[in-house]
Amino acid sequence: MRAGSGLLLLAALSHCTVPSKTDTKPAAAALDFNQDWQFVKDVDTTVTASLFTKAAAPATWAAVSLPHTPRLEPVVTEQPQWQGISFYRKFFRVPAGGPGPRVAVEFGAAMHTADVYLNGRKLQRHVGGYLPFTVDISRQTKYGEENCLLVRLDNRDNPVVPPGKPLKGLDFNFYGGLYRPAQLILSDPLHIADAVQAGRTAGGGLLLHYENISPQAATLHVQTELQNDAPQAQTAQIRTTLLNEKGQEVGRTTGEAGSIAPGSFGRVQQQLTIRQPQLWSPDQPYLYRVVVEVLRDGKIIDRQETTTGVRSIRFAAKSFLLNGQPLRLRGTNRHQEYPYLGYAISDNAQYRDAWKIKEAGFNFVRCSHYPPSPAFLQACDELGLLVMDSVPGWQFFGNDEFARNALQNVRDMVRRDRNHPSIVLWEAALNETDMPRPFMDAAHRAVHEELPFAENVYTCGWLDYAYDVFVPARQHLKAPDYFNTYAKDKPLLLCEYGDWEYYAHNAGFNQATFAGLKESERTSRQLRGQGERALAQQALNFQEAHNDNFRGPAVGDANWLMFDYKRGYATDIESSGVSDIFRLPKFAHYFYASQNGPVAGRNGFGQPMVYIASYWQPTSGRQVVVYSNCEEVELQLNGQTVARQRPDRTTSADRLAHAPFTFTVPAVVPGTLRAVAYQAGKPAATTERRTPGAAHHLQLRYDRSGRDARAHDVLFVYASVVDAAGTVLPEATAAVRFAAAGGAELIGDNPVRAEAGIATMLLKTGASPGAIQLTATADGLAPASLKVPVR
Template sequence: MLKTSLLSLAALLASSVSALATDTAFNDGWRFHRVESGPALGHDALPAAGWTWETVRLPHTAKVEARVIQAPGRQAAGPAQWQGDAFYVKRFRTDPAWKGQRVTLRFEAAMNVADVWLNGRHLTTHLGGFLPFTLDLTDGLKADGENEVVVHLDNRDNAVTGPKPLKDLDFNTYGGLYRGATLSVRAPLHITDEMLADHVAGGGIVVRQTHVDGTRANLTVTTEVRNDGAKAQHFTVTQRLARDGKTAVQTTSETVTLAPGAALSLPVDLSVAHPRLWSLDDPALYDLETTVTADGKAVDSRRTRIGLRSIVMTKDGLWLNGRKTVLRGVNRHQEYPYVGYALSPEASRREARLIKAAGFDYVRLSHYPQDPAFMDAADEVGLLVLDGIPGWQYAPPDPAFAAQVVRTCRDMIRRDRNHPSVLAWECSLNESPMADALVDALHATVHEELPGPGVYSAGWMPRAYDIYLQARQHRLPETGKEAPAAAPDKPLIVSEYGDWEYYAMNAGFQQGQWGDLLPQERSSRQELGGPEKGLLQQATNVQEAHNDNLGLTAVGDGYWAMFDYNRGYAPDLETSGVYSIDRLPKETAFFFMSQRDAKADGSGAMVHIATRWTPDSSPDVRVFSNADAVELRLNGRLIARQAPDQDRLSTHLRHPPFTFHLDRFESGTLEAVAYVGDRAVARQQVRTPGAPHHLELSPDTQGVAPAAGHNDVLFVRARLVDADGTTVPTTGTDIHLGLTGDLTLMSPDHVPTEAGTASFLIRIGDSLKGAAVTADGAGLAAVSMAVR
């Protein structure tokens, strides 16, 4: 039918030609075709003769979308993103070594309805675009020859999957095979894939921690093993827990006999003396190696990374490893400009690092399950996450919809159940009027899938869930003045705050009506390139709301939102983000950074002057710091050395801002020095910018190096600076970027600056050899930078 590159046999057999499983990335050599217009083709549609095809690598977006430039007005509008039919086709050869083995293909996500064929035979119709599904290819493979997989995707609105028709939705869902795929070859006796489990709490490996403290950690590891062979198998399961390559504990089960076609779940108890516990400040991780051995040979093996920790939540708060903790958090949409959801694993890891560096210890994954690579990175950096199913102001009374929601809850838990970063399971449709029966079913599903202590369901309707999620705007009446919230006898998380209550005089349930709006100058929705006054107003709103939240008995709170994002129901960006959609910080970011304590030795201390210091700047200068005192100087002249502010916006804050009142603006250099006692621990300078002098180029790696061969996407910043290296904070200055080597621009090659920085998005190809970028514009000399 179609010619594509063949899957490398060497890659498939990277492990020795033993019976041990091989898991191989199945991301290269796909052929892609997007149907530009017309009615839905239906589940039985296959590629048509005469189509043109593009060779692509996963993760891949069905369409590169234009970057939204902020539009005036707040009226509702149709969706900007593409919706329709798309096809992916890949060919690969059956290897003789697979004879007698089980071959499966796992897609980590496919938006939104996926029909998959193998060699012309329809294998499945999978509903839902945010979670994995696995297909057993064994019986359909050609014994010795070339196979063809066809994937037909339809990302149109779907009444069964939700989350809501795009024209009414507060975020975009994009399309494509936007996460990776894996081809696995396993022996007949093997550890099962959790996405193929057909029973409660089944599939793969489940780690339950029954008791954890600094003296001892007790856990039960349950492994589901299946025998697809023709005869009974006698086997053992060995669990080895190690840290930094050193064994902490190892246990082997008794020999078990498993009949042909049968599966069983085998629990093994482990006990670790004096464990190193996973925490927000020290996210210690262990490697759990699970090995199935039959007839003296290892036939299957799986590695699971875990963290040993104890979480207890009550109406009085949260205890992590016995220590009471209040979580400072944020909500995250996973989209990037241009590529939508199609982030590389490296890009997802950069996101987690950025969120942690911005002062947060908790992330609400709104409003859908997010990339496994992000979950891995949350484990690594010490972020607790609230894992949630797709849902937003939509709950039709259709039994098929309810069944899909419950299945999605199960699948999310099975995928993420062993991550130490998971705080709780938001198996709840956000801001949606769920029927009591559905609430009960979702709460029950959480505890069916993960029975035992330390497991919590969470939802915005407090009736059955273990944790009550309440947005701040939902406890504010139309007067805008705070009213006492109903306080159910259970843990509380402020799920969202800081945006809507400063945007409209209502609770936000009818967002598409655009009613009761507040003046723009009061809003938290401020563009990075907008007036300094607006950015400072956003920071004031956040300070007020976060301070208010800290007056509650709450586990934590989550600001809305981490990043600016696109909406389906409006033509403009939602700009309440701590960072822009291009991942550049607003002043609010530095407020949150200042709320994390410095260490006793002064490390981690920070200070930030929240001004551009131009003639338009206020002479009241705000400084964010986590120190005891701050000294401010202007052109070397001492303005004051003072303690933090004491006002109604700071009553509960750990580290209130410092406000200095100057008589007037004076061009030059402001310098802030932060002190703990008499010791200077941090300092920063802000200079009045001069005329543009040159461009500076930098990659935004967040400590994760660009990766060739992974479809890695990376922001490159071109900054407009004066002769002293101060950013010239103009918005709208055109900058051009050129590429050398195996790089692709996902953004346009001409991008306007925003607050002095033009952000380009590039994709890394097969090699970084000779990879470089060159920027020019504004009549300035070109500047180049190697990408590595």
């Protein structure tokens, strides 16, 4: 059967469970391409022959690995983020007799205009800093010889490259560099097309779609698109296998062989019936594995594997349904930057961010304001976080070229991310931007063209016009109603709240409790080091706003935001995160954690919890707030019961899943506060707060958050200033010096001052497994040491 471009090849359904005896290893490979790069910046920007030779160079090239950022950026500085032109180059060989002859390099992302050269010849320009691109180097590669790949990057302000707005006026930084991983792809000329590179509407790669979903059965549709780069027609067939989490085969289908013309694409449609499927949800994020193999004469010539979750979604006015059941979206926003490294972090670091969001009690995350790393989305799939995927944009609309690039971002985002079960909304809108109606129509249409299904596909935007779901920020309207009186028959989700439309400034609320707060203490922008009164105020701001959001028709909300971050237009840190920029939690983190459960979810999320939002030191107040997801809490002071009570009944807590518990102690006396949470009358969780004594020694720990340290990883290391009993001194600001042995690199100011008793350093692991020995020292304190195993 002949196949021209876009020809549909229909596959026969099969449930064979015995592997074919002709199975062999596929003649295709995706190789790590992240090591042994060289980098230079702030040099002559002209591309000359000398850049492609090792002997002559315009400056000293630094040896780097990917992901990489052009400059380590201080956390707080008067100096703006680095912008300019930089060069990356890599010398490599492709075996003359290896898999091939197709050779390509896939870049996860490059900020934000990339010109790619091989052996002195320019091959491609890519515009846009957040989505992947692939460069086919088959014809220019010298097989068996040394090649030089050169990438010229430009991250200067550019009004045609979304987000488009000059950095000095932007609410976030976009950094620079080859900041996501790269792969060298060696494959047969007949291969599974890359969904983004192919540039085909609803085509390229693998496209998964479910129908008729129920606890009894579900139908999985698998579309595979092949690309034939050979000069002659190729004949192949597709075999698709579905595996459960244990690796057991639960379905298989093998299509009939079909012919694909040279330079063309062939599209294969297959389907599998899953009996009694395990449905994907935030509490039980069950993932199947889909394995697609390309067979020619019985031999595997290409293979792709992806995870998938069986789930149905439906947005309606006043409700969101997951697998037919109503679910309130309890969300947050996330910027992907790290201190010092910007965007250039490991896949494990991406996973740890998702873990922390889940740990904080959220079931939903908005990717503000650009598409995140695929590793972050995979973590959301695995951990059970619903996602709003977003295109780059913030308060800027440019010319026609900008609009074309923005629409291309929409399509490329969907093509890259379309198979993630975690994604329930596509934000095909430029955030807080006055977009023309034709653009919004086109962006909405682009998503539905890329995903041409009658169900489970929803666009969203901050303007109430073309999109399926209206996602304004709460502060886009004013107190006291905000969007609580929204009356249209359209799904409404509040995608931002709690930042600067906060309790202490809202007319009509009782201000007596916080009448003495300074202006700086009344906002939700509170650094962790600003003290417990400020952190309590921030938590109350989020609580009040979240509680009030239940009074209207919104199907959920997402607070602003999860982690503190840096802005392009300001030198300080935007500090309305429920955790700081080093991922250390504030009181508000525990308020949100108390809104989840108690449930028996995976990885321990949602278990019974209790947290005392006080440092219990002489400056603490007699009023003590305790967060818990249990029915009752008993508070004890130095072994004596203060009270055992049920949750608060106030106008700022009357709609919450779990209101806080507010206690009044007789006096602030040194000692131990102990909280015991009860569920069904039985103790379910306990916690303590001890009055800190004199600083005595340091304690070291590193942030695992569900993932052990790996080679080429980056993770946070924390040194706490503690008293003799191990209690953190929340006002300590000692200068701590870190040291590491074992092939690791410390990134950050060193020494660094503790904030709220904790000093933080980034640890970048080396190329090999082993053990890293960490030490931390400070004047007048006993030192600490810690061994970090690298697997």
